Structures are given as structure tokens and as C-alpha cells.
């Protein structure tokens with residue numbers, strides 16, 4: 121059974137997160153104090169940006185590549201908070217990272233795709249987060265396994281984290297594609313349809329791998345009703361030590377954000393329409409209602425045969441009163457109004473009389 125309890129909408133995580141979509145931005149990695157602060161200062165000028173992201177410990181595919189500045193960078197992030205008022209978020213992959221982030225007042229933690237892929241690591245993080253009141257965002261695992269993603273969300277939620285979000289960053293492509301990661305939009309849609317209250321952020325930078333595609337992926341995410349976007353930015357991407365091609369300078373980010381259309385209402389034809397699910401439920405309930413009514417009328421007809429044979433009255437007042445009373449009593453206890461129940465049962469009884477009338481007339 122799918123279970124995520126007490127999930128809090130992202131707008132309730134912090135007072136500052138009062139608009140939609142939530143925009144998270146900042147460098148792939150915190151490289152130097154100058155880079156972190158310069159980028160943050162430029163991002164602060166963009167109204168929509170509320171959260172500053174930076175990788176501090178970078179789990180890279182191969183060793184001997186830049187793996188982040190580690191603990192020192194936490195001080196730079198604190199500086200960002202003090203100077204710009206932006207909230208901060210950092211990737212954590214071990215209990216030590218969690219402890220360091222909490223000690224340095226990082227506002228929001230995120231768990232990366234590689235970590236989500238490993239339930240052992242997730243369980244260790246869940247134990248470290250037990251009883252903490254810190255928001256956590258969980259990226260999808262590298263492979264398109266929705267259960268692995270759900271499992272990670274459940275483990276962290278079970279540790280008492282109710283400020284929880286999923287981040288869709290696309291899935292590892294086994295073949296070369298124009299995008300760095302395959303979006304497989306059906307997976308976040310399925311996740312959202314299983315957990316309506318789970319905030320969903322899209323990470324267009326990692327899906328794209330190339331800044332040219334970030335606008336269109338961001339728009340698609342918003343069209344799917346996602347709650348926010350995590351987009352990498354760097355004050356000088358040409359000199360970035362990692363993910364150079366996908367980072368935007370803050371002014372480019374601003375242009376993209378201004379071009380995005382945020383749909384406020386759910387329209388027919390959107391790929392994800394929560395109403396559609398309720399309507400499917402209604403359809404299925406209505407089918408059952410009609411089938412049950414048909415069954416009831418079939419029994420009424422059989423009673424009609426019996427009454428005809430034994431020459432009994434169609435109208436049985438005592439029985440009708442009992443049917444009405446017990447129906448109203450049950451319906452009221454389930455929250456239905458007496459007026460509605462009275463009308464409904466009266467209609468059913470009227471139809472029963474008509475059916476029995478027909479049965480008896482046929483027998484004449």
C-alpha cells in the first residue's frame with residue numbers, strides 16, 4: 121500500500137515560499153566564495169528565485185574530477201543567507217552531510233539520484249533525519265523505477281519528515297540522446313497521481329544537460345502542474361568546474377522565467393488533470409450504483425411474480441415504511457441528507473410498484 125503521511129504543501133515550508141512556481145537556482149557546485157556569492161547576489165535580483173542551491177559534496181561518476189569544496193562551502197552558504205535572504209538547499213548523501221548541513225543552518229536538504237537508487241543509503245539518511253524538522257527533496261533514481269523513488273520517499277517520511285518533495289531530474293539514457301537524461305514524464309505523472317499532496321519539483325538542467333533546452337522543459341513541467349523548478353546557474357558558466365553546458369547566467373535565467381506561462385487552472389487536455397482521476401472514480405461508482413439498481417428491480421420483479429401467483433397486494437405499506445426508515449437511517453449516518461434520501465427511496469419504490477404492476481398485468 122502506498123503511504124506518505126502529513127505531507128505539507130511547499131508553500132507552507134517557509135513564509136518566503138508564498139508564490140508559485142517555486143524557483144530554486146544556483147551553481148551545480150560551490151566552487152569558491154567569490155563564485156557562490158556573486159551568483160547569489162545576481163539571483164537575488166530575480167524576484168521569483170527563492171532558494172539558492174549548491175552542491176557541496178559532489179558524488180561524481182569517476183574519481184579525480186572536481187568533487188566539491190566540502191565543509192568550507194557551508195560557511196559561504198551561510199553568508200548567502202545573511203546577505204541575500206535566500207533560503208539554501210544542499211545535496212546530502214550521508215548522515216555526516218545531514219549533520220553538517222543542520223549545524224550550518226542549511227534550510228532544505230535534497231537527496232540525489234544516485235543515493236535514491238540505494239535503499240541502504242536512504243535508510244541511513246532516514247535514521248539521521250529521525251525527529252528533525254527539516255524539509256527534504258528527493259530526486260528520482262537513475263533508472264526509471266517508480267517503486268525505488270516511492271520507497272525513498274516513504275523511508276524519509278517514516279522518519280517524521282512531512283515537508284517532503286520529489287524532484288524529477290530525468291532518467292539515465294542507455295543510448296545517446298539530445299537530452300542528457302530521458303524525462304519519461306509518465307513517471308512523475310504516475311507518482312503525482314498516487315500521491316496528490318506530494319510537492320513535485322522539476323530539474324530541467326539535469327534533464328537537458330544543455331542550456332538551450334531548459335526553457336521548453338521548464339514549460340512542460342509547469343504545464344504538468346509541477347510546483348517548482350530547480351535550475352542551475354553560475355555567474356560565469358564558461359569557468360564552471362562541473363556541468364558547464366547546462367548552467368545559465370542569472371540574466372538568462374531571468375529571461376527564461378519571464379517567458380514561462382504558469383497555468384492557474386486545470387484545463388481539459390492537460391497531461392495531468394487531477395479532476396480526471398476523480399471522474400474515473402465517479403464513473404466506476406455510478407456503474408456499481410446502476411448495476412445494483414438493476415439487481416434490485418430484478419428482485420422486485422420476482423416478488424411481483426410471487427404476488428401474482430398468490431394474489432397478494434402490490435403495495436405493502438408496512439414493508440415500504442421499513443424500507444424507507446432503514447434506508448434513511450443508514451444514509452443519514454453516512455452523511456446524506458434526509459430530503460435527498462426520502463426522494464431517492466420514493467422514486468425507487470414508485471418504480472418497484474410500476475414493475476410489479478406490469479408483471480401482474482402480463483399474468484392476467
Ligand SMILES: O=C(O)C(=O)C[C@]1(C(=O)O)C=C[C@@H](O)C=C1
Nearest residue numbers: 423434435436439440443469472
Ligand atoms: O416487499 C415487497 O412486497 C416488495 O414488493 C418490495 C417493495 C420495495 O420496493 O421495496 C415494493 C413494494 C412494496 O410496497 C414494498 C416494498
